[in-house]
Every structure is written in structure tokens, then in C-alpha cells.
Amino acid sequence: MKRYSALSLLAGALTGHRRWSQAWRTPELRKSYDVVLVGAGGHGLATAYYLAKKHGIRNIAILEKGHLGGGSVGRNTQVTRSNYFWPESAAFFDHSLKLYESMSVDLNFNVMLSQRGILTLAHSHHDLEALRRWANAIQVNEIDSELLTPGDVKRIAPLIRMDGRYPVHGGFIQRRGGISRHDAVAWAYARAASALGVDIIQQCEVTGLTIAGNRIRGVETSRGPITTSKLALCVAGHTSVLAAMAGIRVPVNSMTLQAMVSEPIKPCLDTIVLSPIVHMYVSQSDRGEIVLGGGADVYTSYSQRGGVPVLQETVSALTELFPAFSRLRLMRQWAGIVDITPDTTPLMGKTPVEGLYISGGWGTGGYKAIPAGGDTMAHTIANDSPHPLIASFGLDRFASGALIDEGAASGVAH
Numbered sequence: 001m002k003r004y005s006a007l008s009l010l011a012g013a014l015t016g017h018r019r020w021s022q023a024w025r026t027p028e029l030r031k032s033y034d035v036v037l038v039g040a041g042g043h044g045l046a047t048a049y050y051l052a053k054k055h056g057i058r059n060i061a062i063l064e065k066g067h068l069g070g071g072s073v074g075r076n077t078q079v080t081r082s083n084y085f086w087p088e089s090a091a092f093f094d095h096s097l098k099l100y101e102s103m104s105v106d107l108n109f110n111v112m113l114s115q116r117g118i119l120t121l122a123h124s125h126h127d128l129e130a131l132r133r134w135a136n137a138i139q140v141n142e143i144d145s146e147l148l149t150p151g152d153v154k155r156i157a158p159l160i161r162m163d164g165r166y167p168v169h170g171g172f173i174q175r176r177g178g179i180s181r182h183d184a185v186a187w188a189y190a191r192a193a194s195a196l197g198v199d200i201i202q203q204c205e206v207t208g209l210t211i212a213g214n215r216i217r218g219v220e221t222s223r224g225p226i227t228t229s230k231l232a233l234c235v236a237g238h239t240s241v242l243a244a245m246a247g248i249r250v251p252v253n254s255m256t257l258q259a260m261v262s263e264p265i266k267p268c269l270d271t272i273v274l275s276p277i278v279h280m281y282v283s284q285s286d287r288g289e290i291v292l293g294g295g296a297d298v299y300t301s302y303s304q305r306g307g308v309p310v311l312q313e314t315v316s317a318l319t320e321l322f323p324a325f326s327r328l329r330l331m332r333q334w335a336g337i338v339d340i341t342p343d344t345t346p347l348m349g350k351t352p353v354e355g356l357y358i359s360g361g362w363g364t365g366g367y368k369a370i371p372a373g374g375d376t377m378a379h380t381i382a383n384d385s386p387h388p389l390i391a392s393f394g395l396d397r398f399a400s401g402a403l404i405d406e407g408a409a410s411g412v413a414h
């Protein structure tokens with residue numbers, strides 16, 4: 001694989017950009033692999049990369065029914081942070097944030113990580129008390145988090161209306177939180193995995209799983225059967241559909257989550273602002289667009305469009321908190337399918353079928369988890385035993401009752 005560098009960019013420019021090699025190979029599908037990963041989203045690609053890089057397993061196929069990066073990995077609002085309440089989540093998501101911090105160098109691909117801070121707002125005295133408890137828990141987890149007075153909030157984001165329908169009583173910030181370029185993350189892992197020998201097979205839908213004697217033997221696909229002894233489902237919003245092929249019922253609801261961007265404007269917001277109470281979060285992209293997200297549509301659906309009521313609520317919340325944005329035109333709106341577990345904690349690890357692994361339950365917050373998800377799933381698959389960081393994220397927690405309820409603790413999952 002040719003290294004990307006300032007020199008290679010210059011050489012590319014001088015030769016009219018005609019000599020760039022393909023970022024990843026387009027291999028022929030083989031009949032058998034040591035490991036098959038279903039889904040070329042962030043998690044499938046990262047898992048393949050770490051399996052090849054750290055565990056020396058290179059006879060791997062990633063099967064993707066559409067195109068690489070066409071799922072939620074290319075549809076999200078790019079927020080990365082590790083300010084979770086429970087120690088298990090904090091340790092996992094901070095591992096992820098650290099991997100993000102070195103990703104551009106590790107993968108030789110500029111993912112444009114911008115650690116501009118994520119600011120969470122309190123709109124009442126009670127809100128502030130809950131945020132204080134949350135921020136303290138984050139600090140106990142040894143993760144950066146600072147409580148802010150209303151004056152601090154105004155200094156960080158001067159355009160916020162402090163005394164409107166949602167008065168601002170303060171907030172807290174994780175300064176290491178930020179955004180990165182989501183397509184670049186998918187492409188970076190795809191390029192690095194492909195260079196290590198991983199076959200990324202696009203337009204190849206998994207239609208059935210072959211199981212004999214409670215052990216995975218292979219998959220049925222739209223391009224014929226493939227044998228394997230290790231198979232991981234990395235299909236995010238379709239986790240319950242694929243798990244059902246193995247007779248497993250997973251506790252997830254698949255819902256639509258939408259986002260939207262405005263026309264581009266001059267730089268005016270250099271942090272991410274999130275309001276858990278009105279359920280709106282906003283940032284400004286490098287192109288100047290105001291990127292806006294809200295809560296999931298409140299019904300289960302596989303539609304990737306998103307309904308008008310949530311769009312309307314999200315925009316109203318934005319214009320209430322940032323009146324200056326009320327005259328902007330929305331340019332695009334889109335949606336993806338998210339798989340939400342009852343405790344909003346991921347669903348990762350082994351399944352009751354030998355050789356079948358699951359990496360899902362990412363809900364509305366799995367983009368920030370991509371590097372750690374890949375790293376820990378690769379360990380789990382290679383050793384047939386859960387990585388310590390995800391030992392409590394298994395399916396068995398729904399039988400034991402040992403839930404990690406981030407939904408109730410921190411309330412926001414983006």
C-alpha cells in the first residue's frame with residue numbers, strides 16, 4: 001500500500017492526480033474463509049482490521065449487501081466523546097476516544113478529528129444537579145469533565161440564548177470530545193484492512209446462516225454459500241434480522257434516527273452543544289454547515305427517511321436556543337436505522353451458537369465506538385472469549401439483570 005504523505009500529495013498534484021492507486025482491492029469472493037464479518041460499516045471494517053493487524057488472522061471476508069460505508073457509518077453526526085456515567089461504559093468509550101486520537105497516524109489517513117469539546121446544557125436547577133452528579137461520575141472514571149457556570153457557557157458559545165423558553169443554568173463540557181470525518185473513518189479502516197489481505201465484498205447480501213450441531217458452519221449469500229467456522233454480525237440496524245436467522249431473539253428496537261444540515265455560513269460555533277432536555281445537538285462542519293440532530297423517531301421502522309414531527313421538534317429546539325440560526329435554510333435531511341437496547345449499552349460478544357459473535361446494539365451512539373468496538377471484537381473472535389472491556393456487554397446481562405443503564409444515568413446517547 002502506497003503511503004499517503006505531503007510528498008505523495010504533491011507528486012499527485014504534479015501528475016494531474018492520474019496515478020493514485022485504488023484505496024482498496026476489489027477481490028473475487030472465495031468459497032471459504034477463517035472469519036466472515038457481515039456488514040461493511042464502521043464496526044465490520046474496524047474488526048477486520050484489528051483481527052489482521054493484532055491477531056494475524058488475514059483470511060477474512062467482509063460481506064456487505066450494499067456499498068461500503070452506505071449504512072449509519074456514513075449517516076451520523078460524527079460526535080465522539082467518552083463522558084459516560086457507568087465505569088464499564090466510560091472505560092470502553094475512553095479507549096475508543098484514545099484510538100481516535102491516534103487514528104490518522106495509525107491508519108495513515110486523515111480522519112480530521114477536531115477535539116472542539118462537547119458542551120451539555122442544564123435548563124433548570126434540577127437539570128444542573130443531575131449534570132453535577134453526571135460530571136462528578138465522569139471525573140471519578142478519570143475522564144475529563146468540567147462544570148460550567150452560565151457565564152462560561154456564554155463565553156464558549158456566544159450565540160446561545162440564555163434566558164428564553166429554555167433558560168441556561170449552566171452545563172458541563174468534555175474538552176476532548178469532538179467530531180471527525182465519518183466517511184474517512186470507514187475508508188481508512190477499509191484501506192488498511194484491504195492492504196492486510198482482508199477481502200471486502202460489496203453487493204453480497206447474507207440471506208441465511210448455516211448451523212449444524214449448534215456450531216456455525218457458514219453463510220448463505222446472494223452470491224452463493226461460503227463456509228467459515230467464525231462469523232460475526234456487524235450489521236447495526238439489522239442485528240435482530242440476522243440474529244433471527246440463528247434462532248436468537250435479541251432485545252433491540254430498530255428505529256429511525258435523522259439528522260440535517262443547513263446552508264454553509266461563516267464559522268460561528270466552534271464546539272458541539274447538546275441539550276438532553278430538549279433533545280437537540282448541534283455543531284458546525286468544516287464546510288460551514290450547521291449540523292443538527294435530535295432524538296429517534298418514536299416507532300420501530302426500517303425506513304431510512306425520518307418523519308416530519310421529529311424534524312420539526314429538533315428545528316424548533318435549535319431556533320429557540322440559537323435564534324440567530326432561525327433564518328438559515330436546511331439543505332439536506334437524511335436518516336439511518338439504529339438498534340437500541342433497553343439499557344442503551346452495546347450488545348457485544350459470544351452468542352449461544354458456537355463460533356457466532358455479535359457486535360451491535362450501537363443505538364444512536366456507535367460511531368464514537370468504532371475503534372474500540374473493532375479492537376475488542378477482534379480480541380473476542382480471535383480468543384473465543386470476551387475482551388475484558390466488553391465482558392459486561394454480553395447478551396447474558398438480560399438474563400442476569402446486570403444492566404448498564406446509560407439511558408437512565410446519562411440520558412443521552414449520541
Ligand SMILES: Cc1cc2nc3c(=O)[nH]c(=O)nc-3n(C[C@H](O)[C@H](O)[C@H](O)COP(=O)(O)OP(=O)(O)OC[C@H]3O[C@@H](n4cnc5c(N)ncnc54)[C@H](O)[C@@H]3O)c2cc1C
Pocket residue numbers: 038039040041042043044063064065066067069070071072073074075076077078079080204205206207234235236237238242257258259293334335336337338362363364365366367368369414
Ligand atoms: C442520523 C444519525 C446520527 C448519528 N449520530 C451519531 C453520533 O453523532 N455519534 C455516534 O457515536 N453515533 C451516531 N450515530 C450512530 C452510529 O452511526 C451507529 O451506531 C454506527 O454507525 C453503527 O455501526 P456501523 O457503522 O457498523 O453500522 P452501519 O454503517 O449501518 O453498518 C452495518 C452494515 O451492515 C450491512 N448489512 C445489513 N444487513 C446485511 C446483510 N443481510 N448482508 C450484508 N450486509 C448487511 C448494511 O448494509 C450496513 O452497511 C448516528 C446514527 C444516525 C443514523
